[in-house]
Amino acid sequence: MEEKQVKRRRIVLVPVPAQGHVTPIMQLGKALHLKGFSIIVVQTQYNRVSSSKDFSDFHFLTIPGSLTDSDLKNLGALPFMLKLNQVCEASFKHCLSQLLQEQGDDDIACVIYDEYMYFSQSAAMEFQLPSTALSATAFVCRSVLSKVNAESFLIDMKDPETQDKVFPGLDPLRYKDLPTSAFGPLESILKLYSNAVNIRTASAVIINSASCLESSSLAWLQRELQVPVYPLGPLHIAASAPSSLIEEDRSCIEWLDKQKPSSVLYISLGSLALMQIKDMLEMAWGLSNSNQPFLWVIRPGSVAGSEWRESLPEEFNKLVSERGYIVKWAPQMEGLSHPAVGGFWSHCGWNSTLESIGEGVPMICRPFTGDQRVNARYLESVWRSGVQLEGELDKGTVESSVKRLTVDEEGADMRKRAIDLKEKLEASVRSGGSSSSSLEDFVNSLKMKNFM
Numbered sequence: 001m002e003e004k005q006v007k008r009r010r011i012v013l014v015p016v017p018a019q020g021h022v023t024p025i026m027q028l029g030k031a032l033h034l035k036g037f038s039i040i041v042v043q044t045q046y047n048r049v050s051s052s053k054d055f056s057d058f059h060f061l062t063i064p065g066s067l068t069d070s071d072l073k074n075l076g077a078l079p080f081m082l083k084l085n086q087v088c089e090a091s092f093k094h095c096l097s098q099l100l101q102e103q104g105d106d107d108i109a110c111v112i113y114d115e116y117m118y119f120s121q122s123a124a125m126e127f128q129l130p131s132t133a134l135s136a137t138a139f140v141c142r143s144v145l146s147k148v149n150a151e152s153f154l155i156d157m158k159d160p161e162t163q164d165k166v167f168p169g170l171d172p173l174r175y176k177d178l179p180t181s182a183f184g185p186l187e188s189i190l191k192l193y194s195n196a197v198n199i200r201t202a203s204a205v206i207i208n209s210a211s212c213l214e215s216s217s218l219a220w221l222q223r224e225l226q227v228p229v230y231p232l233g234p235l236h237i238a239a240s241a242p243s244s245l246i247e248e249d250r251s252c253i254e255w256l257d258k259q260k261p262s263s264v265l266y267i268s269l270g271s272l273a274l275m276q277i278k279d280m281l282e283m284a285w286g287l288s289n290s291n292q293p294f295l296w297v298i299r300p301g302s303v304a305g306s307e308w309r310e311s312l313p314e315e316f317n318k319l320v321s322e323r324g325y326i327v328k329w330a331p332q333m334e335g336l337s338h339p340a341v342g343g344f345w346s347h348c349g350w351n352s353t354l355e356s357i358g359e360g361v362p363m364i365c366r367p368f369t370g371d372q373r374v375n376a377r378y379l380e381s382v383w384r385s386g387v388q389l390e391g392e393l394d395k396g397t398v399e400s401s402v403k404r405l406t407v408d409e410e411g412a413d414m415r416k417r418a419i420d421l422k423e424k425l426e427a428s429v430r431s432g433g434s435s436s437s438s439l440e441d442f443v444n445s446l447k448m449k450n451f452m
């Protein structure tokens with residue numbers, strides 16, 4: 001007898017073309033696919049996820065973005081995002097209209113877009129399709145974007161006296177911890193923030209965090225945003241979906257296999273951070289003096305000036321061959337879950353933060369920009385599973401913080417707290433946990449006709 005094919009309703013995903021944003025939206029896609037939806041990923045031609053075996057059931061479409069080579073070379077990340085929003089709206093509308101012609105408007109359950117791809121929301125509205133914004137940051141960062149008037153905040157920040165003060169209502173965050181960006185001019189920051197704050201016009205908001213990590217910020221958002229807020233994180237535990245845009249060097253896992261349990265410091269600064277050679281040398285010497293083994297991800301283009309290898313002293317190269325391992329890109333999740341890894345030196349991007357907490361690994365926090373300072377402050381002062389390095393980087397501080405994390409009693413205490421958080425996060429995505437129930441609620445809301 002012929003098996004009757006059950007028709008799946010479709011969900012359209014619109015990722016930002018950058019690793020830290022692609023990762024959570026693809027994990028969300030995987031989680032929703034497991035709930036019975038068919039997934040269409042609409043990407044621009046910049047930085048695309050490929051339809052690997054992990055996404056063989058997903059359908060991938062590309063919309064033209066029409067940015068010039070000079071735009072791509074010269075625009076910083078924020079002006080790039082603003083421009084992308086201008087140039088993609090028409091092509092996305094065309095794409096949606098074609099999808100609707102194929103099967104009828106009842107068939108698309110929702111357009112889920114990264115909050116910085118806000119052109120998707122106006123396109124969805126034109127076709128009267130429900131839309132949901134995905135926020136790839138912590139609840140507290142999302143609430144900062146809504147609570148802080150960016151214009152007056154940036155003026156206050158010009159006064160050096162203000163920087164160390166706690167921002168009213170955001171304790172323990174200080175002015176200097178709030179998300180500013182080194183990526184673009186003031187004007188772009190204000191525009192992008194104010195557009196992203198328009199998240200209220202979406203039908204709902206999904207956030208990649210869990211209530212056990214930051215319950216009061218979640219409660220504030222649920223009160224203030226006036227649209228349903230679904231905390232579904234950590235998405236990487238809810239649904240594994242490897243979506244690396246850069247080729248992973250798996251040889252580092254073999255190297256980790258040969259190291260002692262909890263001895264290695266894993267160092268990675270995510271997909272965007274740019275490091276100065278001066279800081280890199282201080283790190284190298286501090287690591288050298290700490291006597292701990294290390295696995296260091298040095299992504300091409302992540303060090304200002306291409307001659308970093310030549311800038312390293314010969315002794316450091318010797319040290320790397322004896323006690324360290326350098327790769328261009330690692331399978332990070334596998335690395336963090338490896339028994340040899342005892343600590344993580346991170347820029348505190350939100351994915352890395354969740355992945356580290358999710359594996360019970362304590363952190364050395366050296367944030368660069370944007371939300372990373374908020375995450376670092378929370379890791380040190382709220383979750384108490386990290387130490388933050390502030391001010392000028394020098395080899396003495398690097399050495400002592402590596403020892404604090406991997407050798408001292410303080411590191412063992414941080415590890416205990418990190419493991420406690422890991423257990424709570426795992427419980428939140430298990431059936432009946434807060435994030436798992438929230439996913440059920442979101443899926444049920446998609447079945448209702450009035451979800452708009």
Ligand SMILES: O=c1ccn([C@@H]2O[C@H](COP(=O)(O)OP(=O)(O)O[C@H]3O[C@H](CO)[C@@H](O)[C@H](O)[C@H]3O)[C@@H](O)[C@H]2O)c(=O)[nH]1
Binds near residue numbers: 136244328333351
């Ligand atoms: O060798 C590596 C290094 C990183 N990763 C992965 O790359 C992702 C990096 O994401 P994240 O830690 O969030 O850093 P960024 O790439 O810097 O992410 C941007 O986007 C994030 C989400 O909005 C923000 O929190 C950050 O501040 C912003 O810089 C993570 O999933 C890592 O597992 C690898 O797989 N291999």
